[in-house]
Amino acid sequence: MDLTSVFRAEYGRCVATLTRLLGDIGLAEEAVQDAFAVALEKWSETGPPRNPGAWIVTTARNRATDRLRRESTREARHAQALLLQAPDEPEEVGPVRDDQLRLIFTCCHPALSPLAQTALTLRLLGGLEVPEIARAYVVPEATISQRIVRAKKKIRDAGIPYRVPGEAELPDRLPPVLTVLYLIFNEGYTATTGPLLRTDLSAEAVRLARALAELMPDEPEVLGLLALLLLIEARRPARVGPDGELVTLAEQDRTLWNRELIAEGHDLVRRCLRRDRPGPYQIQAAINAVHTYGTETDWAQVLTLYDQLLxxxxxxxxxxxxxxxxxxxxxxxxxxxxxxxxxxxxxxxxxxxxxxxxxxxxxxxxxxxxxxxxxxxxxxxxxxxxxxxxxxxxxx
The missing domain is CATH 1.25.40.10 (Tetratricopeptide repeat domain)
Structure with missing residues (x-):
């Protein structure tokens, strides 16, 4: 595994873990970036360790500790104390137990604008670069860069805490969280640059969507998003031909589709229908359910669903x-x-x-x-x- 692959697979996890340890998103990101810089030098001689993610977290924590020791401010000393005490502290108990999911909800604080919320989360959690985020939003790269910088400044200046949202807060934070997971998956399913697929991103989006569904099982749009991701992911094995070429939906070999994921997705769509609270992700999931049902797509039904979605x-x-x-x-x-x-x-x-x-x-x-x-x-x-x-x- 080369360093680029490790960065793509582990960056979001490492930033989330360091944020929990440090209590500061900016410091966490800097520490993880420092750790990858160290890895670039050391791994070229020794090769990657058995657990690259754990190595990055440990190195990032050590680098952060060294940096904080050199600082003289009260805030830096406080952060250092938290960092040094972290291993002996009990695991935080609350409705969100996944570091990455917790960080997503933190970035999606209502004090930030919707674009700032999702742009910052895509950068921190998905490890997406500014051009990739700009493509997802179809806006200039400069706009995304400015929003990310402003979002970090807002979090710092307003003292927005890194903490587990309370049960009452979760629904208000939900729309941008769903957007983030959807965009991370999309970047994995159709990458902005390079090869078509980034399976690390799509797999992580599915994992986080599952965690979100466990956290909020009565939210139809959460179930709809999970169903949508599963039904799209089910078609991935047929999306690229033997020579790496793109294969369109109409030309795909349906026998290659993952029937377990399709069955799970269809079951979630039926659960959404029983709730009778339609939303955009549920309708998109229903469209993909039609695509994955039988041997041919019922385009008239798809058009009807798109009319509702529009x-x-x-x-x-x-x-x-x-x-x-x-x-x-x-x-x-x-x-x-x-x-x-x-x-x-x-x-x-x-x-x-x-x-x-x-x-x-x-x-x-x-x-x-x-x-x-x-x-x-x-x-x-x-x-x-x-x-x-x-x-x-x-x-x-």
């Missing part, structure tokens, strides 16, 4: 996804008309969808232009190769 979440991306179902039910001309007025700057799937619809309408010149635009915007190597292949076939 009412609850009237965003351009939902409208774009709905257009895929419109094309299957009413044809590519109707779908093209549905997306003509959409504006999603920097989002490569908009011109990619236009290109596919134009190609199906036998408008190759316009399709080529749209494919060129999509290729230029795509950051993922696998998606870019897929779009170039479609463009090459169009030119024949």
């Amino acid at each position: 009412v609850l979440t009237p965003t351009p991306i939902v409208a774009l996804n709905r257009a895929v179902a419109v094309a299957e039910v009413h044809g590519p001309a109707a779908a093209l008309a549905a997306i003509e007025e959409l504006d999603i700057p920097g989002y490569h799937l908009l011109p990619a969808t236009r290109a596919d619809l134009l190609a199906r309408l036998d408008r190759p010149d316009e399709a080529r232009e749209a494919y060129d635009e999509a290729v230029a915007l795509a950051g993922n190597d696998t998606e870019r190769a897929f779009l170039r292949d479609r463009l090459a076939h169009l030119a024949r």
